Structure formats: structure tokens, C-alpha cells
Amino acid sequence: MSYIIQVFLKNNSFSEDYAxxxxxxxxxxxxxxxxxEDEFRLTDDSEVLEIVRDQPFVLAGEIGEGKAFHYEIQDVxxxxxxxxxxxxxxxxxxxxxxxxxxxxxxxRLKVYLNDDEVVENPIPGVYIVLSAFPKELRN
Numbered sequence: 001m002s003y004i005i006q007v008f009l010k011n012n013s014f015s016e017d018y019a020x021x022x023x024x025x026x027x028x029x030x031x032x033x034x035x036x037e038d039e040f041r042l043t044d045d046s047e048v049l050e051i052v053r054d055q056p057f058v059l060a061g062e063i064g065e066g067k068a069f070h071y072e073i074q075d076v077x078x079x080x081x082x083x084x085x086x087x088x089x090x091x092x093x094x095x096x097x098x099x100x101x102x103x104x105x106x107x108r109l110k111v112y113l114n115d116d117e118v119v120e121n122p123i124p125g126v127y128i129v130l131s132a133f134p135k136e137l138r139n
Contacts, residue, residue: 003046003081003107005090007038007127010098012115035115040124044083049102049109052078057091059122059134071134079109093119093129 014033019025027033056072063069077097079090090109096119098112113119118130122137130138 002042002044002083003049003109004039004041005125006108006110007113008111009035009037009113009115009119011035038121042081042083042088044081044085044088046081046083046088046107048082049104050080050082052080053094057089057126059126059128059137061123063137069134069137071137073128073132075132076128088125090125092127093132095129095132096127 011032011034014027015031016025018031019027019033022028023031053076055078056074057076057078058070059073060068060070073091073093075094076091077094079100081088081090090111092111092113095117096113098114100112101110102108103110113127120128120130120133120138122128122133
């Protein structure tokens with residue numbers, strides 16, 4: 001069984017008191033708990049999870065007709081899943097990380113982000129705050 005990754009962007013304006021008073025603690029159209037949610041499953045049967053905080057993440061790829069880019073993104077936390085097919089990093093800027101929960105028994109990682117700053121998601125599994133995102137790659 002492979003890991004399921006769930007990412008939630010918290011709405012800092014959400015009122016728990018209002019939700020409890022009016023909607024039995026549930027969200028409502030005028031009081032949403034999360035601005036967005038992502039959920040995906042790793043395709044490899046990962047068994048080992050490593051958390052790395054002291055290394056930059058290298059964002060690399062190509063733009064357009066073979067123009068390569070390579071940027072080191074600092075101040076990130078990387079959840080690295082090791083499986084039969086190699087390693088898969090799931091990356092978050094420390095600035096946007098609110099909390100995370102690892103459930104090894106059910107192979108689930110839940111990550112909660114704050115909405116203090118805009119978060120870019122350039123590729124699946126990578127969440128970088130706009131201030132740390134390379135200017136050359138912004139649309």
C-alpha cells in the first residue's frame with residue numbers, strides 16, 4: 001500500500017465559534033475552513049519516510065524549447081518517501097507550514113498550510129511561498 005498525501009490551505013478567517021454556533025461545527029459558504037485541498041497517492045509502495053529540514057530543494061526543469069532552469073529553494077521541509085523505484089520528495093516552504101500529521105499505520109501524511117502568503121504549486125508535491133519562488137518562473 002502506498003502513502004496518501006493530503007494538503008490543506010487553512011483559511012485564517014475561518015471562525016470556529018461561528019461554525020459551532022450556526023452549523024454544528026461545519027463549514028458554510030460564508031465561513032470556509034480550507035481555501036483548497038490537494039490529495040494524491042504515491043505510485044510506489046513507500047516504506048521509509050525521512051524528514052529533512054537542513055537542505056535546500058533543487059527546482060529544475062525546462063521552459064519552452066529546451067531552456068533549462070535550476071534553482072535552489074531555501075527554508076523548506078522535505079518529506080522524502082523511499083520505495084522500490086527510488087525517492088520521492090514532497091516539499092513545503094517552512095513559512096507556510098502550519099502543522100503536519102504522519103499516520104504510519106494508515107500510510108497517510110496530512111499537511112496544513114497557513115494562508116499568510118501566496119503558495120505556488122509548480123509541480124505535484126512541491127509547495128513554495130511566492131516570496132521564495134524564482135521570479136523568472138512566475139507567470
